[in-house]
Amino acid sequence: MKIAILETVVPSGHEVEYDRGLVNEFRAQGHSPVFFVPENYPFKTDYGTPVEYMSGGEAVSYSKAGFFRKAYLSFTREYRRKCWFDSACRIASEKDFSLIVIPTATPRYLRSILHSNLRKSKVPVVVNLQVFSFEKKGRLPQFLSLAKKLEKYSNIHITITSPNHFLTNLPNVEYINPPFYKPTLIKPNGDYDGHTPLNLSLYGFYRHDDNVRMLCDIFAKENFDIPVRFTLQAVTSNKKDEDSCNELIALYGNNPRFNFTKAYLRDESWQKALDDSDVILAPYNSKQYLYTYSAMCFNALGFKKPVIISDSVNPQLLDEYKVGIKLGFKDYEETKDKVVNFINNFKTDYPQYLSEINRAAEVYSFENVVKGFLKYKAV
Numbered sequence: 495m496k497i498a499i500l501e502t503v504v505p506s507g508h509e510v511e512y513d514r515g516l517v518n519e520f521r522a523q524g525h526s527p528v529f530f531v532p533e534n535y536p537f538k539t540d541y542g543t544p545v546e547y548m549s550g551g552e553a554v555s556y557s558k559a560g561f562f563r564k565a566y567l568s569f570t571r572e573y574r575r576k577c578w579f580d581s582a583c584r585i586a587s588e589k590d591f592s593l594i595v596i597p598t599a600t601p602r603y604l605r606s607i608l609h610s611n612l613r614k615s616k617v618p619v620v621v622n623l624q625v626f627s628f629e630k631k632g633r634l635p636q637f638l639s640l641a642k643k644l645e646k647y648s649n650i651h652i653t654i655t656s657p658n659h660f661l662t663n664l665p666n667v668e669y670i671n672p673p674f675y676k677p678t679l680i681k682p683n684g685d686y687d688g689h690t691p692l693n694l695s696l697y698g699f700y701r702h703d704d705n706v707r708m709l710c711d712i713f714a715k716e717n718f719d720i721p722v723r724f725t726l727q728a729v730t731s732n733k734k735d736e737d738s739c740n741e742l743i744a745l746y747g748n749n750p751r752f753n754f755t756k757a758y759l760r761d762e763s764w765q766k767a768l769d770d771s772d773v774i775l776a777p778y779n780s781k782q783y784l785y786t787y788s789a790m791c792f793n794a795l796g797f798k799k800p801v802i803i804s805d806s807v808n809p810q811l812l813d814e815y816k817v818g819i820k821l822g823f824k825d826y827e828e829t830k831d832k833v834v835n836f837i838n839n840f841k842t843d844y845p846q847y848l849s850e851i852n853r854a855a856e857v858y859s860f861e862n863v864v865k866g867f868l869k870y871k872a873v
Contacts, residue, residue: 550577579610604640627782674796691721695771702738
């Protein structure tokens with residue numbers, strides 16, 4: 495069975511890993527994934543799959559665009575998305591595809607579908623909102639309005655990838671639990687064996703956040719029963735975050751417990767960095783993770799790494815599975831005590847963390863994601 499994976503945005507690290515997981519799992523379940531992408535699409539990796547190029551122009555990137563340039567590019571992307579969807583509808587029908595999956599959509603995709611031939615596609619279409627949050631004003635009413643308008647198109651199916659199933663009673667919307675991202679390009683080191691120093695890491699684009707500063711203070715000042723090593727990926731996406739990160743480097747760069755890396759990690763280097771860690775941090779304070787999921791947290795757990803997370807990062811996950819610790823960051827002393835206790839007892843507690851990660855992996859998997867998509871396939 496041929497499955498179309500329809501991508502239109504210029505990919506970043508997360509989209510690359512998500513698509514890799516889909517490709518591998520569709521194949522594992524006996525299907526043939528094919529990418530549908532705009533002309534001259536800038537693939538960041540070779541998935542080893544056939545590609546169909548949709549007419550309508552090249553993918554549009556907002557990178558380094560100012561306000562007026564971004565407004566123009568937004569209009570251009572909207573227009574081209576309709577053209578891409580028209581093209582995808584034609585290709586899927588002519589070449590006998592059983593399903594079209596749009597893996598990383600936003601409500602704007604729903605609006606584009608309403609204005610394209612894809613709304614009447616004979617091939618079922620799954621529109622998956624993934625790593626999209628509703629915390630900004632107006633987003634949720636917009637989504638609900640668009641979903642309502644699409645109800646009459648029986649082959650358009652909306653899914654939301656999130657562990658928090660907060661929307662109910664929407665006939666054309668279903669939740670899919672997000673997947674743990676397992677190592678696929680490297681041979682893992684194996685389970686934690688009690689070695690020291692204990693390697694704690696914060697990867698992904700650095701963002702200015704008081705929670706990160708508090709953790710750095712704890713790692714720099716407090717006494718632990720075992721040696722620790724804290725690695726922070728010092729890669730930023732804007733001037734504010736860059737200045738904040740440079741301030742941390744100035745404060746802690748000479749501390750032997752700290753390692754700052756400005757490397758851009760992708761593919762094997764990304765997976766090796768995660769695998770070489772013992773604990774992964776996802777400490778950011780953001781309401782978006784109450785609606786969507788933390789890619790960093792779910793990468794960590796796929797690599798069987800316990801996590802230290804803020805209480806706004808998918809709190810329901812640690813409420814059900816003891817895969818690490820959750821911090822409120824309201825008080826330094828309380829936070830310090832929890833972190834010190836976690837590190838000092840890590841060797842003893844690790845078997846329970848590992849057992850809980852394995853238990854959670856039965857729910858949060860690409861196998862279940864793909865099964866959730868395939869329920870809509872043509873029969």
